[in-house]
Amino acid sequence: xxxxxxxxxxxxxxxxxxxxxxxxxxxxxxxxxxxxxxxxxxxxxxxxxxxxxxxxxxxxxxxxxxxxxxxxxxxxxxxxxxxxxxxxxxxxxxxxxxxxxxxxxxxxxxxxxxxxxxxxxxxxxxxxxxxxxxxxxxxxxxxxxxxxxxxxxxxxxxxxxxxxxxxxxxxxxxxxxxxxxxxxxxxxxxxxxxxxxxxxxxxxxxxxxxxxxxxxxxxxxxxxxxxxxxxxxxxxxxxxxxxxxxxxxxxxxxxxxxxxxxxxxxxxxxxxxxxxxxxxxxxxxxxxxxxxxxxxxxxxxxxxxxxxxxxxxxxxxxxxxxxxxxxxxxxxxxxxxxxxxxxxxxxxxxxxxxxxxxxxxxxxxxxxxxxxxxxxxxxxxxxxxxxxxxxxxxxxxxxxxxxxxxxxxxxxxxxxxxxxxxxxxxxxxxxxxxxxxxxxxxxxxxxxxxxxxxxxxx
Numbered sequence: 001x002x003x004x005x006x007x008x009x010x011x012x013x014x015x016x017x018x019x020x021x022x023x024x025x026x027x028x029x030x031x032x033x034x035x036x037x038x039x040x041x042x043x044x045x046x047x048x049x050x051x052x053x054x055x056x057x058x059x060x061x062x063x064x065x066x067x068x069x070x071x072x073x074x075x076x077x078x079x080x081x082x083x084x085x086x087x088x089x090x091x092x093x094x095x096x097x098x099x100x101x102x103x104x105x106x107x108x109x110x111x112x113x114x115x116x117x118x119x120x121x122x123x124x125x126x127x128x129x130x131x132x133x134x135x136x137x138x139x140x141x142x143x144x145x146x147x148x149x150x151x152x153x154x155x156x157x158x159x160x161x162x163x164x165x166x167x168x169x170x171x172x173x174x175x176x177x178x179x180x181x182x183x184x185x186x187x188x189x190x191x192x193x194x195x196x197x198x199x200x201x202x203x204x205x206x207x208x209x210x211x212x213x214x215x216x217x218x219x220x221x222x223x224x225x226x227x228x229x230x231x232x233x234x235x236x237x238x239x240x241x242x243x244x245x246x247x248x249x250x251x252x253x254x255x256x257x258x259x260x261x262x263x264x265x266x267x268x269x270x271x272x273x274x275x276x277x278x279x280x281x282x283x284x285x286x287x288x289x290x291x292x293x294x295x296x297x298x299x300x301x302x303x304x305x306x307x308x309x310x311x312x313x314x315x316x317x318x319x320x321x322x323x324x325x326x327x328x329x330x331x332x333x334x335x336x337x338x339x340x341x342x343x344x345x346x347x348x349x350x351x352x353x354x355x356x357x358x359x360x361x362x363x364x365x366x367x368x369x370x371x372x373x374x375x376x377x378x379x380x381x382x383x384x385x386x387x388x389x390x391x392x393x394x395x396x397x398x399x400x401x402x403x404x405x406x407x408x409x410x411x412x413x414x415x416x417x418x419x420x421x422x423x424x425x426x427x428x429x430x431x432x433x434x435x436x437x438x439x440x441x442x443x444x445x446x447x448x449x450x451x452x453x454x455x456x457x458x
Contacts, residue, residue, distance in 0.1 A: 008132045008138075009132030009136075009137050009138030009139065010137065010138055010139045011137055011139070011140070011343060011347060013346075013350075015360055015361065016356075016357045016359075016360045017346070017350055019357050019362070019453055019455075020346065020355055020357055020455050021141075021342070021343075021346055023357075023453075023455045024172060024175075024342060024346065024455075025123055025141075025143070025342065027168070027171045027172055028123065028143050028168050028171075028172075028340065028342070029121070029123060029143075030171070031164065031167050031168040031171050032121040032143075032145055032164065032168070033121075034167070035119075035145075035160075035164050035167075036119055037119045037120055037121040037145050037164075038118075038119060038120050038121070039120070039121060039122075040103070040106070040120040040121070040122050041122060041124055042096075042099070042102040042103060042105075042106050042122065042124070043102065044095055044096060044125070044127075045064060045093040045094065045095060045096065046093065046094060046096050046101065046102055046105065047092070047093060047094075048061065048063065048092040048093065048094045050101065050105060051094045051096065051097065051101060053101070053297075053325075060097050060128045060129050060130055061094040061095070061097060061129065062094060062095040062097075062127045062128075062129055062138075063092055063093070063094050064092075064093045064094065064095065095126075095127040096126055096127070097126055097127060097128040097129075098126055098128075098142065098339070099122045099124060099126060099142055099144040099339065100144065100146065100297075100319075100322070100325070100337060100339070101325070103120070103122065103144070103146055103335075103337075104148075104322075104325045104326035104333070104335070105326075107148055107326045107333050107335075108326055108327075108328050108331070108333070111150070111331065111333065116148070116149050116150045116333075117147050117148065117149040117153065117157070118147070118148050118149070119145070119146075119147050120145070120146060121143070121144060121145045122142075122143070122144045123141065123142070123143045123144075123342070124141065124142065125139060125140065125141055125142075126139075126140060126141075126142055127139050128140075134313070134347065134348065134351050135313050135316075135344045135345075135347045135348040135351070136344065137343055137344070137347065139343075140341065140342070140343030140344060141342045141343045142339050142340065142341055142342065142343075143339065143340040143342050144319075144337055144338070144339040144340075145161070145164060145337055145338060145339075146335050146336065146337030147160075147335060147336055147337070148326060148333045148334065148335035149333065149334060149335075150331075150332075150333055151332060151334075152334065153321075153323075153334040153335060153336065155269060155272065157336050158269065158272075158273055158300065158301040158321055158336050159272055159273050159276040159277070161301075161303060161319065161336060161337070161338045162180045162182065162273065162277050162281070162284060162285050162303065162338075163276075163277065163280055163281060164338075165178070165180060165303075165305065165317060165338055165340065166178070166180070166277075166280075166281045166284045166285075168340065173457075174355060174455055174456050174457040175307070175345070175349070175457075176307040176308050176309050176310060176349075176354075177307070177308045178284070178305050178306070178307055178308070178317070179283075179284070179285075179286060179305065179306050179307075179308060180277070180284055180285045180286070180303055180304075180305045180317070181285075181286055181287075181288035181291050181303070181304045181305070181306070181315075182270065182273050182274065182277075182285055182286070182287055182288065182291070182301065182302070182303055183270065183287065183288060183289055183290075183291040183292065183301075183302050184266040184267075184269050184270040184273075184300055184301050184302070185204065185266070185292075185293075185298055185299060185300055185301075185302060185320075185321075186262050186263070186265050186266030186269065186299075186300055187253070187262075187263055187266025187267055187269075187270055187289070188200075188203075188204060188207070188239070188266070188289070188292065189204070189262055189266075190260035190261065190262030190263025190264070190265070190266055191235075191236075191239055191253070191256075191258050191260065191263050192236065193260050193262060193263075194258035194259055194260035194263055195228075195232045195235055195236070195258060196232070197226065197227075197228055197232055197236075198227070199225075199226045199227060201296065202225050202226040203222060203226045203228070203236060204292045204293075205292070206218055206221045206222050206225060206226060207236060207240055207290060207292045208292035208293065209221070210240055210290050211290070211314065215237050218233075218237065219233040219234065219237060222236060235256065235258070238256060239253065239256060239289055240289055240290035241289075241290070242287070242289040243286060243287065243288050243289065243290075244274075244286065244287050245274070245278070245283065245285070245286045245287075246274065246275075246278060247271050247274060247275060249270070249274075249287040249289065250267055250271055253267060253289070266300070269300060269301060270287055270301070273285065273301060274286075274287050288304075291303075291304050293318065293320055297322045297324065297325045298320040298321060298322055299320075299321055299322055299323040299324065300320065300321035300323070300336075301320050301321045301336065302318075302319070302320035302321075303317070303318055303319050303320055303338050304317070304318045305317035305318065305340075307345070307348075310348055310349075310352075313348050315341075316340065316341050316344050316345040316348070317338060317339065317340045317341060317345075318338065318339060318341075319336070319337045319338030319339050320336065320337075320338075321334070321335070321336040322334065322335055322336070322337075353458060354457060354458060355455065355456075355457065355458060356455070356456055356457075356458040357453045357454065357455050357456075358412060358453050358454040358455075358456070359411060359412025359413060359414070359453050360411045360412055361411045361412070361413065361453075362391045362452070362453060363391050363392065363393050363408075363411070363413045364390050364391045364392065364413065364414065364415060364446055364450055364451055364452075365382075365385055365390060365391070365392045365393075365413070365414075365415045365416070365417050365428070365446075366392075366393055366394070366395055366404065366407065366408040366413050366415070366416050366417065367381050367382050367385075367392060367393070367394045367395065367416075367417040367419065368395055368401055368404045368405075368416055368417060368418050368419070369394060369395040369397065369398045369404065370398065370418075370419060370421060371398045372398050374398075374419060374421075375394065377419055378394045378395075378419055379394060381417060381419060381426065381441045382394050384441035384442055385417075385441050385444075388445075389451070390445075390446065390451065391451075391452075392417075395407060401418070404416065405429075405431055408431060409431055412453075413431075414430060414431065414432060414446070414450050415428050415429065415430060415431065415446060415450070416428070416429045416431055417429075417439070417441075418436075425438040425439075425440075426438065426439050426440065426441065427439060428444060
């Protein structure tokens with residue numbers, strides 16, 4: 001068999017990186033639960049028409065197809081080609097490319113069993129068929145929180161989202177500090193209406209490209225695709241240039257001389273988010289009026305998060321308010337949520353060599369094997385240590401003790417345990433310092449910092 005060729009965009013972390021990922025997931029999960037979010041996992045596939053409700057995403061969806069198709073029933077053979085085409089969207093399944101769309105579907109299907117407002121978190125893989133690059137993958141892990149309610153969702157949940165994310169990052173001191181950028185679609189749409197622009201959705205999608213293509217190209221696109229005048233395009237760019245960590249952005253917007261009731265509503269909502277964050281987590285949140293979020297279902301607050309020092313890589317955590325995604329007939333379940341792109345964030349940090357772990361395996365102790373005849377004795381020692389939560393393995397072979405010590409040392413295992421022979425006491429050696437003491441497997445404890453691998457910035 002020839003050496004396999006890696007598949008681009010599908011990361012496979014080495015064990016030390018996977019341990020870092022698991023550590024981060026556990027810290028994030030614990031923070032979500034501190035805020036009362038309940039765990040949920042939805043299926044990996046959704047009907048294609050359900051996935052495409054989100055807007056311009058059809059090129060990102062991975063569609064499922066079985067290699068061995070079932071034999072068609074006779075009545076299916078009689079279908080006309082146009083009937084097959086009409087049924088296509090109902091029959092085709094696609095892998096979900098985020099966790100919000102499947103969550104909205106789950107709420108609709110289970111609304112009679114849920115207590116509202118419903119707070120949930122999901123930490124799960126998603127798939128997106130975009131061009132792989134540093135920190136951008138086709139298969140990746142997201143960590144989402146959302147709150148949904150029946151009919152109406154109070155706005156204070158919009159102010160809570162950044163606080164949860166701020167605490168999640170605070171629980172990860174080895175991760176660079178985060179800065180959450182916030183905007184409000186009502187503010188932007190009201191401003192565009194006040195300018196007399198009709199295709200406000202197209203303006204939002206175009207402004208969302210500002211960091212990628214720059215203001216000159218965005219202005220040209222606004223004129224070409226949204227039908228704006230030069231003056232309207234310039235005003236849209238002036239709005240997008242406003243940024244503040246306090247309420248001063250309100251006066252900056254007012255100075256542009258545009259009036260609209262929806263603009264007033266958006267300004268008031270954004271001010272609440274910024275002022276709440278300033279009280280509880282100073283420096284965490286900034287109003288950034290170029291943030292648009294190109295996905296169609298957002299209706300109010302939108303969030304994007306960057307790591308300080310990694311701004312050039314863009315957002316690693318985003319979300320917003322959606323009032324109409326989960327609807328069926330007269331039932332409506334508005335929500336607000338935010339998602340950490342865990343694989344994206346970790347991939348960027350791994351690529352920069354910014355994270356490390358104290359050892360490449362969970363093992364805290366290697367029990368040395370004097371001879372194969374003592375393996376049962378060594379297994380009993382290992383079992384006694386494991387019962388007390390100390391990760392332990394027995395040396396793979398009865399090599400010379402020096403070789404067994406090097407076996408532990410190469411993987412960063414801090415301790416080697418030497419079984420006592422002929423009635424002698426066991427001893428444990430800290431192979432970093434060289435200290436060796438008598439020890440009993442029923443009572444010996446490593447220092448707390450040695451029990452688990454330690455994740456740190458490098």
